[in-house]
Amino acid sequence: MASRRSAGGDEGMPTGRRLSPEARERQIVEGAVAYFAEVGLDGHTRELARRLGITQPLLFRYFPTKAALIERIYEEVYLNRWDAGWELTVRDTALPCLERFRLFEIDYQRRIDDYSWLRIFVSAGLKGFDLPSRYLGLVRERIFAPLLEGMRAESGLPSPQAQPLSADEFELLFGIHGALVYVGLRSRVYGIDGIADRDAVRAAMLDAALPGLLATHRRVVAAAASGTERR
Structure with missing residues (x-):
């Protein structure tokens, strides 16, 4: 007896459904x-x-x-949910750097607060897939590097061309970023919910974290410069 075959070549399917x-x-x-x-x-x-x-x-x-x-x-x-508007926001010199960071994070965290996004991301890291490192590389280069450059300019610090951005500078932003991601992880991965308005929680976290960020950043840049001079 001839096998069933659809126009798309879907022969031998248990359901017999034909799809393009x-x-x-x-x-x-x-x-x-x-x-x-x-x-x-x-x-x-x-x-x-x-x-x-x-x-x-x-x-x-x-x-x-x-x-x-x-x-x-x-x-x-991941890639299809990346918003090119985020890159424009963090480079918008009409806004103070901390406001750019806030606007990016509020919209970004809302976009990724998704069951599949968060659970696959965590699983990929645990199982040794390079998906998280590749994606966070985009965040680092397209979002955080421009923000840090703007923060240096706003504080009158050397440009990245004169003094390369340090790992510690990136960690300042990744630390805040990771704390905001955790708000979604609690629900989507760990099953611990009870936060009625996660946007409001993240906004409050940013209110707590951002006021001291520029001063801390200045100290980190100065420490990196001192370390370079000693070497």
Whole structure:
């Protein structure tokens, strides 16, 4: 008996559903995001295929390896949610640097406060995937580096061209940033909720953290300069 075959070549599917190649890829990607968010990135493609109601060979026709599927998830969940407007905000010299940082964080944290975004990110770090380091590299270079350059200019400090940005400077911003991310992690990853308005909580955290940031930054830059001179 001839096997069933759709226009997209989806033969041998347990459900018998026929989808176009584009619709089938979309089904796999959306299903993979939901599956890996639930079980972690060490989940098995065989189980993913079972949940989707397709065969594993069909899944591999669209994504030949699990690594290729995870790369597609990275694009879908992380890169596609990146807002180029954030980069414009942190470079807007009409605003004080701390206000730029505030505006970025409020919008960014709202965007990533998502079950799949946070759970896949944590799982990727625990399982040794490079997804977090690659993504945080974007935050470092496209958001924090321009902010730190602006903070130096606002404080009358040497430019990054005269004195390269130090790791300690980046840590100042990543420390605040990470504390804000934790507000979402408590709910999405740890299952500890009770915060009715997470935007308001993050705004209050920024109110507490930002007033002393420029003075602390000046000390960090001075300490880095002294260390360079001693060497």
